[in-house]
Amino acid sequence: MMRALAFPAVFVALVSLLSPNVYATAVRRTHQHQQPPQTLTVPEGTRLLVVAPHPDDEMLAAGGLMQRVHETGGTVRVVYLTDGDGYPEGVKQLDGHVGPPTAADFRGYGRRRRHEAEAAISRLGLDKSACTFLGFPDGGLCKLMRTYWSERRAAYRSPYTRLVRPPQSEILVPDTEYRGEDLTQELAQIIGDFRPTMILMPRKEDQHADHCAARFFVADALTDVQRVHPDFTTDVVTYIVHFNAWPFQDEGQRLDPPPGLRGGASGWLRLPLTPEETRTKRLALRRYKTQMRAMDWFLDGFVRSNEVFSRPAPFQVVLPSRRSPCCDQ
Numbered sequence: 001m002m003r004a005l006a007f008p009a010v011f012v013a014l015v016s017l018l019s020p021n022v023y024a025t026a027v028r029r030t031h032q033h034q035q036p037p038q039t040l041t042v043p044e045g046t047r048l049l050v051v052a053p054h055p056d057d058e059m060l061a062a063g064g065l066m067q068r069v070h071e072t073g074g075t076v077r078v079v080y081l082t083d084g085d086g087y088p089e090g091v092k093q094l095d096g097h098v099g100p101p102t103a104a105d106f107r108g109y110g111r112r113r114r115h116e117a118e119a120a121i122s123r124l125g126l127d128k129s130a131c132t133f134l135g136f137p138d139g140g141l142c143k144l145m146r147t148y149w150s151e152r153r154a155a156y157r158s159p160y161t162r163l164v165r166p167p168q169s170e171i172l173v174p175d176t177e178y179r180g181e182d183l184t185q186e187l188a189q190i191i192g193d194f195r196p197t198m199i200l201m202p203r204k205e206d207q208h209a210d211h212c213a214a215r216f217f218v219a220d221a222l223t224d225v226q227r228v229h230p231d232f233t234t235d236v237v238t239y240i241v242h243f244n245a246w247p248f249q250d251e252g253q254r255l256d257p258p259p260g261l262r263g264g265a266s267g268w269l270r271l272p273l274t275p276e277e278t279r280t281k282r283l284a285l286r287r288y289k290t291q292m293r294a295m296d297w298f299l300d301g302f303v304r305s306n307e308v309f310s311r312p313a314p315f316q317v318v319l320p321s322r323r324s325p326c327c328d329q
């Protein structure tokens, strides 16, 4: 049962988070969604923060973009919201696994995926210290937006790992548990410390609930950051991974945007990759051994001659949310 009236004061936020130039660009392009994708430009010295709900999302969406930022003198940091540990089918495919997965199996699977992420990021030429793992519950993020928001109720318990808080080694803000406002605070701390000039986050239309929720938590965290640092601005760019059968209905070299989905306020933005960048992205994805075993066809579908992004219109976020647009999709 949802106790909506018991929620604390809501956050209302975020119209001005985009820098003035980006905002103006976004407005100008509102009516351009029918046009062919524009090119995403990557300024020299970009400080890129990639928000990945699970290990591998950053590589699927932006393995090329991360290389480009690195090659042009920028800095990349990836924050993984979950360890991707809530995947029973993946656990069952591990060598030597027998019987139904236990909580220890799921935790071990998460550790394995963290190591894979570090290996994949290293394959791009980045230091593995670019990876930050928050260890929030795989498959549970949308519930933190709505029901498990604050200390007014018990923290969410992962049905997989049986944990109610991240592993101690992954906690950034003391006393963090599986609550929505705790995740917002951790993200705000990362953004405030790193000061990204570009944040890459999932679109709300992504059909995986964790991806959809990630977008709301980033927006909420940006509101907190701007409250403390009023002059902070950043270029918010979005990506999508799960949307119907995209991108597997088309096996060409080029990655076209998902049919039926508009490109946000900017229209779709294309980042052409060099053959070497595409090759390196493929090799980096190979480091996700557990995921290659479970669904190599899915991962390979994102290895193309370009990546696609978009910029959102200025938006407003209210958390906690009485109805989760992510859990209910």
Ligand SMILES: [Zn+2]
Pocket: 053, 054, 057, 208, 211, 241
């Ligand atoms: Zn994911």
